[in-house]
Amino acid sequence: MKMEQDEIRKGPWTEQEDLILNNFVHLFGDRRWDFIAKVSGLNRTGKSCRLRWVNYLHPGLIRGKMTPQEERLVLELHAKWGNRWSRIARKLPGRTDNQIKNYWRTHMRKKAQQKKKAMSPSSSSSSNSHSSPSSSTGKVSFYDTGGPDMKKSGEFEDEKGYSMDDIWKDIDMSEENMIKPLTDNYSEEVCDIFCPPMASPSPENDYCLASLWKMAEESISCFEYGTSYLTG
DNA sequence: AACTCCCACAACCGCCACGAG
């Protein structure tokens, strides 16, 4: 495939890029990322645009620390589903899979370090401490507590057969007293909260719409296609 | 005050699934 005319931008997003992306998502919706990437003139990949929107610009996002309830929910759901971050995220309104993943990563690192300290390093063979039960299958992240062995196997509501690795077992046991079993309070209704209608363009967003359209027009030839969205 | 460590967050990469042609 032919590369874009300009070099694809990488790295941190600027405020202006955010603004442009925001406007184009409002215009075209949050599905057609490759298209948005092209017409916006951002010189970003569609993937990058999507990620920026999902993880940062989405109006429903909650920023800041996880609440104890959320932490509990993450632990509970991870025990149930493993590293299915997007799935877990759907049960936490306003949280992204990236946020949860990051939280889990630091959380587990902390736990792993605590555990390491607790266990005398001299008493155990070091190789053993690093080899997960699934060592034969290849690399497993230290914070990957496994979950059901359902890699790309579709749904896995059935919890039978879910075996946690050593770390998770320890953590689970240590926290069992804290984590009250959850009922189905985190059912689908929670998810609905996180799906607000597309925010209406604010006045401040309008200021550059004209220029944005001009950019889009110059960028590709399918301008009319976009206008059909506006005019209905 | 300077330095180090840790945490939270942002972003990229690679792989896979799915739909369109």
Next chain:
DNA sequence: ACTCGTGGCGGTTGTGGGAGT
């Protein structure tokens, strides 16, 4: 049925800021 393009997901890395020493 096959190929290709795109989006979604999970893994990983880089970085800035705050806390601790």
